[in-house]
Amino acid sequence: xxxxxxxxxxxxxxxxxxxxxxxxxEEMNYDPNKTSEVPTSALLTQAQANxxxxxxxxxxxxxxxxxxxxxxxxxxDKSNYLDEGVxxxxxxxxxxxxxxxxxxxxxTEDLSKERVxxxxxxxxxxxxxxxxxxxxxxxMTDVWGDLPYYQAISPDYLMPVYDTQSDVYDGLLSxxxxxxxxxxxxxxxxxxxxxxxxxxMAKWDAFAESLKIRMAxxxxxxxxxxxxxxxxxxxxxxxxxxxxxYAHFVHLATEAExxxxxxxxxxxxxxxxxxxxxxxxxxxxxxxxxxIGAFANxxxxxxxxxxxxxxxxxxxxxxxxxxxxxxxxxxxxxTILMTAAEILFAKAEAIQRGYITGDAExxxxxxxxxxxxxxxxxxxxxxTYLAQAEVQYDASNWRESIGVQKWIALFNQGxxxxxxxxxxxxxxxxxxxxxxxxATIPRRRAYSSNEYTTNRLNVEAAVxxxxxxxxxFNERVWWDK
Numbered sequence: 001x002x003x004x005x006x007x008x009x010x011x012x013x014x015x016x017x018x019x020x021x022x023x024x025x026e027e028m029n030y031d032p033n034k035t036s037e038v039p040t041s042a043l044l045t046q047a048q049a050n051x052x053x054x055x056x057x058x059x060x061x062x063x064x065x066x067x068x069x070x071x072x073x074x075x076x077d078k079s080n081y082l083d084e085g086v087x088x089x090x091x092x093x094x095x096x097x098x099x100x101x102x103x104x105x106x107x108t109e110d111l112s113k114e115r116v117x118x119x120x121x122x123x124x125x126x127x128x129x130x131x132x133x134x135x136x137x138x139x140m141t142d143v144w145g146d147l148p149y150y151q152a153i154s155p156d157y158l159m160p161v162y163d164t165q166s167d168v169y170d171g172l173l174s175x176x177x178x179x180x181x182x183x184x185x186x187x188x189x190x191x192x193x194x195x196x197x198x199x200x201m202a203k204w205d206a207f208a209e210s211l212k213i214r215m216a217x218x219x220x221x222x223x224x225x226x227x228x229x230x231x232x233x234x235x236x237x238x239x240x241x242x243x244x245x246y247a248h249f250v251h252l253a254t255e256a257e258x259x260x261x262x263x264x265x266x267x268x269x270x271x272x273x274x275x276x277x278x279x280x281x282x283x284x285x286x287x288x289x290x291x292i293g294a295f296a297n298x299x300x301x302x303x304x305x306x307x308x309x310x311x312x313x314x315x316x317x318x319x320x321x322x323x324x325x326x327x328x329x330x331x332x333x334x335t336i337l338m339t340a341a342e343i344l345f346a347k348a349e350a351i352q353r354g355y356i357t358g359d360a361e362x363x364x365x366x367x368x369x370x371x372x373x374x375x376x377x378x379x380x381x382x383x384t385y386l387a388q389a390e391v392q393y394d395a396s397n398w399r400e401s402i403g404v405q406k407w408i409a410l411f412n413q414g415x416x417x418x419x420x421x422x423x424x425x426x427x428x429x430x431x432x433x434x435x436x437x438x439a440t441i442p443r444r445r446a447y448s449s450n451e452y453t454t455n456r457l458n459v460e461a462a463v464x465x466x467x468x469x470x471x472x473f474n475e476r477v478w479w480d481k
Contacts, residue, residue, distance in 0.1 A: 040106055041119040041193030043099045047132060048195050049257075050096035052249045055139045055415065056335045057260045059087060059445070061274065063143075063414030066441050067407065067421045068279035068429055071308040073318060079311040080432040081439050085473030088448035089140055093153060097136060100129040101153050120191035123182040124201055128191060130179035131208045134172045135337065138215060141168045142419045143445050145477040146462040148455075159455045162462035165478035173215060173230070176208050183208075195250050196337070207247050210239040210343050214416075217346045220353065221423060221481040228355040236347050236356075240340035243373035247337035258331040261324060261412065266331075275321045278307030279429065283408070287390050290382075294375040295411050296322040311432020327375070328412045341371035341409040342416065345402055352398045361393040364402065371409040400426045422480045442473035443480055 064070045065079050072079045106112045107122040107129075119125065141147055149168045151160035163171075183205050191199035197207070216230035240246065251259045255267060265273050276296045284292045285305060292305050299306050300319040308321040327333060344367035351360040365386055372382045385391060394401045403426025410417040421429065422443060431439045451459040459471075466475040 039119055039193075040103050040116045040125055043103050044119075044125070044128065044191075044193035045195055047096040047099035047103070047129075048249060050099065051092065051132065051136045052335050052337075053260060054092045054095065055136065056249075057264075059139075059143055060412075060414030061261070061264065062087070062442075062445070063416075063418030064274075064412060065277075065414075067414070067417045068277040068310050069411055069414070069417065070274040070324070071277040071310040071312065071316075073273060073275045073308060073321070074315045076311050076313055076432060076434055080313075080435040081442055081473070082435075085442060085446045086448055087143070087445040088450060089144065089147065090448065090450055092136060092140060093148075097133060098153055100133050100136075103129040117189055119189070119193065120199065121184055121187035121189050124184055124187055124191050124204075127179040127182040127201075127208075128194065128204055130175050130182075131204055131211070134175050134179070134208075134211060137168060138172055138211065139415050141165050142218070142477060143415060144447065145444055145475070146465065148458075159458055162458050164465070169215060169219070173212060176212050180205055180208050196247055203247075206238060206240055206245065207338065209235055210338055213239055213343055213346050214338070217349065218419065218423060218479045220349075222479040224353075228353070231346075231350045231355045236343070240338065240343045241370075242340055243370045245340040246374070247339075248334035249337065250334055251332050253332050259329065259333045259335060261329045262331045262333065265323070265329060275308035275316060275318065275323055276305075277310040279310050279427075280408075280411070281305050281307030281322055283404070283427065287385070287388055289408065290377045290385060291372060291375040291408070291411075294325050294327045294377075296325050298322060309433055311434045313434040324412070336413055338416075339371070339374055339409070341367050341374065342406065344370055345406040345409065349398070349402050352395065352402075360395065360398070364393045364405070367409070368405055371405075399424050403427060422476075440474055443476045444473055446471045446473055 061070065062078060065072070077083055104126050106116045107125045113122050116122070116125070120128075137147075137149060141149075146162045146164050147168065148160035149163045149171055151157035151163075154160070183201050185201045185205065187201065191201065197203040212234050213231065213236070216227050216234065219227040219230070251257055251262075255263070258267070261274065281292070281296060283289075284295070296305055296307075298304060299322055302320075305322050306320065308316045323329070344363055347356075347358070348360045348363040348367060350356045351358040351363060368386060368391070369382055372385070377385075391405070403420070403424035406420055406424075407417055407427055410420060421427070429441060431441055447459050447463070463469065463471045468475060
């Protein structure tokens, strides 16, 4: 799937279909003769869809290739890093982020906030818009590095400054705190148009707390003291902690609203575009990982789980390799924004680093257990898996223990799996089979040519901050040490 560009917006017809088919929302009290504004419930649905299809489409699937969850079946150029490494974030700014800013504005201004409160408590609408914005900006900055934040989406700044990633992180963490302070978990008017938590504000609060934990962990290699302070200040009890705690975006059984991976494999590419990579499948097979049936389908020819050689230059046969599992790649499979396993691995690492107290090994095992339960694995198989020497926690080499198991648990969460591999340097990965001898696995995506056309001075100032002064995918983002 090509990343959605520039002025892409979901049509209101699609929004209406999502609203009616996916949730039993109350009929909206909206008179178009009284106002020219789009209902904020429709804006919220539209923003969520835009952000998911942008960030969990091509961008996430690039990340999923870089950390070798997937291998391209027919055309291995990107698995061998032969593209230019350029991706655009314009569709995210002009789509979902603009919609979220409009939601905040309509719920803040005196002339509109009473009118739009029928779509949810004003403060709750603002809080959700802020939390979603943080999720999007955080994903973006971990992909590109420095980017417009403080001056973004403002008529006062047609050529916004690229803020440093450090400053963006500070702003996002502050925004999460502001959002949580606004949340009312028992509002008079329930939030409408929400395809992630169906208006459950306690879940939005838990998601916000979990995002703070995710972001704090990113700082461990670049600012240990700050990471420690942040992780001592969060509440793991208020964050995701069980297999039923997760952030999902719901997809429908229509081509336009299908899962992004399904669209890539069954619609855009004409079928069989991404197979599971041998790197990933071999690790699962080596320890008889019972999650393999959720992650992958057995091959049509042998019935075994066989990965496509990552970066193989010759086209593969879909019947000879394992394609992504239906739980993750079917038309209606939900897009994952976060699960509890990620947060528990973060907690285990925080304990191991001495940031907080606790039993790192026990929490590590809990993280694996929660991932197993999320993927439908039974208790007996979980116990057998945890008993294996290769799986047991090694405090003397905790980076590998946590790094490998977190990589497995983050399957198909391309941006997050790629980020955690860059941070912990585990598992140990080699470039694609067809990559040049000097190739390295990309560490970021480069800015699009459109930025050099419309905002040259500011993008060049951002590029100048890289050690090489060049805009390449071999440069590292701020926290990637």
